[in-house]
Amino acid sequence: MQTRLLTALFVCVAFLSCKDDKKVNEEKIEPLQTFVEPAEIHEFGFNLNDFVVKRDTIQSGDSFGAIMERNKIGYPMIYNIVESAKDSFDIARRLQVGKPYTLLCSKDSLELPQCFIYQPNQEEYVVINFKDSIHAYTNRKPIKYVEKEATGIIDSNISETLESQGLSPRLAYMMADDIYAWTIDFRRLQRGDRFKVIYTDKYIDDSIYVGVDKIKAAYFEHNNEPFYAFRFKTDTVKGIVDYFNEEAKNLRRAFLKSPVKFGRISSRYNLKRRIAYYGYKVRPHKGTDFAASIGTPIMATANGTVTESTRRGGNGKYVKIRHNATYETQYLHMKAQNVKKGQFVKQGDIIGWVGMTGNTGGPHVCYRFWKNGRQVDPLREKLPEAKPISDSLKTRYLDFITPIRERLDGIQFNETRIDEDLLAEETLITQAK
Missing domain, CATH: 3.10.450.350 (Nuclear Transport Factor 2; Chain: A,)
Structure with missing residues (x-):
């Protein structure tokens, strides 16, 4: 009887021991790992996963050649890239300090650049691709x-x-x-x-x-x-x-009140002006001076065609615009012009920037206004209203605004x-x- 009890106890212990060992072994088995492909990242028309991506901004003293040399591209290759791309984008001259650029490099130990991408502004980007052949183009982000x-x-x-x-x-x-x-x-x-x-x-x-x-x-x-x-x-x-x-x-109205948005009138149109520097002799001032910091954008005050964009004597760099048979305007002492002779400009277009070229004691734009070939004071003129909608367009306009006005009136x-x-x-x- 005692022998039977010992045998049964041994079998029970052995069974429990095997069960525990099986549980331990089950816990040690790890599931197979599934490899997940990294999500594709597309920018500038490229899958960035295919490259080693290096980003930076143009520093003072940087040039395209200097950037390439820092990244192991030799001078002969740099010269070929610049010459091949210059008809599309002059990469040797047009890089600006502070603007971002991206290098797409090979995914190997050398990490040699294969593409240079320059962003002159938030919307545009210039691609200089030299992975296989050299080609350049400008594109816009969506x-x-x-x-x-x-x-x-x-x-x-x-x-x-x-x-x-x-x-x-x-x-x-x-x-x-x-x-x-x-x-x-x-x-x-x-x-x-x-x-x-x-x-x-x-x-x-x-x-x-x-x-x-x-x-x-x-x-x-x-x-x-x-x-x-x-x-x-x-x-x-x-x-x-x-x-x-x-x-x-x-x-x-047909004309803006001022050719600059953030400026103040520092000198008005005055035919009897006397200046101490010239012995208080009468020195007529036939323009209106708007003081503003250098580089402030100068706007065309009305639609018209540029008749002059040049530099001459005390006027410095200037632009002159004919608006119609009656009115002309002129903008003097510019740092630089942004338009060419013969170009049509719309009211508010940037035609240049405030500077100090010519005879000037400080940064400003001298705004001159012609009416029937004679310079007048624009601040005293009763300026015409802008061109009204033509009769042929009026019906279309009224139909166009009807749903928009209903929506506007419905906004609480x-x-x-x-x-x-x-x-x-x-x-x-x-x-x-």
């Missing part, structure tokens, strides 16, 4: 436009109103300078004035925010008076775009309101919806 809406009620000024909502201050500049410059004085906005705007934001590669691209339509209520604005292209050949109200009336104002009691005290009767 752009996405997202249409958005915004509203605001003025408390102190429009910039603060936009900033409080996390909106771009460029919206304020565009409304003040591009749309309502001749109908609303944005320096005298009233507390309680309000606006609605439909605009588009611009993105590069779906993720890089570039800023506000354009305003499609706007409604501004100033001193209880409504001002509508709708963007409409009146000339598809020359690409002329204007803003018109609900009755198809152009909102701007932001619920953040100004204290109505305080408004009453200030005799403002605007009531937010």
Whole structure:
């Protein structure tokens, strides 16, 4: 009997021991690992996984040759690349300090560059590909436009109103300078004035925010008076775009008030001006000087054709534009011109930059204005309105804006309101919806 019990106990222990060993062995077995291909990363038209990617910016003293030599490319090859690519892009002369570049290098121990990509701005990029044969081309990154809406009620000024909502201050500049410059004085906005705007934001590669691209339509209520604005292209050949109200009336004048956005009048048109340096003799000043820092963009104040873009005597570097049979304008003392003789320019186009060439005591643009061949004071002239919509386009325009206006009218104002009691005290009767 005792022998039988010992035998049974031994069998039970052995069984349990085998079961535990099997459990341990099962825990030690690891599942097979699955190899996952890395996700393809595409940029500049290349699969970056195929290269060793090196990114940097152009440093002071850098040249294309210096960058290539640092990356083990010899002079004969550098010369061939520069000569082969110069008809498409002069890589030896046009690199600017601070601009980014990318090298696509071979995936081996040498990591030799096979492609040089230069970005002169956020949208464009230049590809110099010399992996097999040498070729160069310029391309643009994919752009996405997202249409958005915004509203605001003025408390102190429009910039603060936009900033409080996390909106771009460029919206304020565009409304003040591009749309309502001749109908609303944005320096005298009233507390309680309000606006609605439909605009588009611009993105590069779906993720890089570039800023506000354009305003499609706007409604501004100033001193209880409504001002509508709708963007409409009146000339598809020359690409002329204007803003018109609900009755198809152009909102701007034929001429901008100033050729620079951020400048002040330092000297006005004055035919009786006397200067101490010249012994207080009468030295007529037939222009209006706008002081601004060197490099400030100078804009064409109206549509027209460039008749002169040169340098001469005390005028320094300058541009002259004929706008029609009656009006001409001239812009003196430029650092550099951005247009050529015979070129058509639109109002607001950059025609040059503020400088100090010619006879000048400081950086400014001397703005001269001709009417029927005689220089006059533009600040005293009753300037003409911009060209109205033609009768043939008016019907199309009114049909075009109908759904946009319905959408604009349907946008509700932001619920953040100004204290109505305080408004009453200030005799403002605007009531937010």
